[in-house]
Amino acid sequence: MKLASFSGKVSHVNRTSHTYGGGSGGEVQTSHNTTLRLDGRHVELQGSATWLSEDDLVVIVAEESQGSIEPLAVRNETTGYESVQGHASYKIAIVLIVIGVFSAPVVIGWPIMALGAWFLSVGMKRNKLINEAASTLRKIPSPSGAQASSGEK
Secondary structure (H helix, E strand, C coil), X not given: CEEEEEEEEEEEEEEXXXXXXXXXXXXXXXXXXXXXXXXXXXXXXXXXXXXXXXXXXXXXXXXEECXXXXXXXXXXXXXXXXXXXXXXXXXXXXHHHHHHHHCCCCCCHHHHHHHHHHHHHHHHHHHHHHHHHHHHHHHCCCCCCCCCCCCXX
16 A cells, blocks of 8 residues: 545535444444545545535545545644544454463464464554654645644744
């Protein structure tokens, strides 16, 4: 996956909800999506994205894969809102490795340790990518015409 940055004026904001589940006393779940155009480019975000509205100036640093983007860091220049995706937790990986160490004398311990090491590796790569996205976001200058300031002098 590679990082890409997008900035510009937001237009055509469309927020949708999808409710599913239920049935015979089952759990009902709702997911929210937001679609928009950022300087004419179609962008789809998971969640309701209440931090943006029509005509806002926005900067997004995202993972780009097969034409879709997953935002890792966002900044709304109009309102001053800034957010970076949360870091991955290593708890599951550590628990699996510890369980694997204690059950290593039994054959099942080795695959459990390998799974824990894989989770740890994926989490470390993800955190590195998120840190890189946050750093990239800080380096991108505000688009001209931005109304909010970051408060730095």
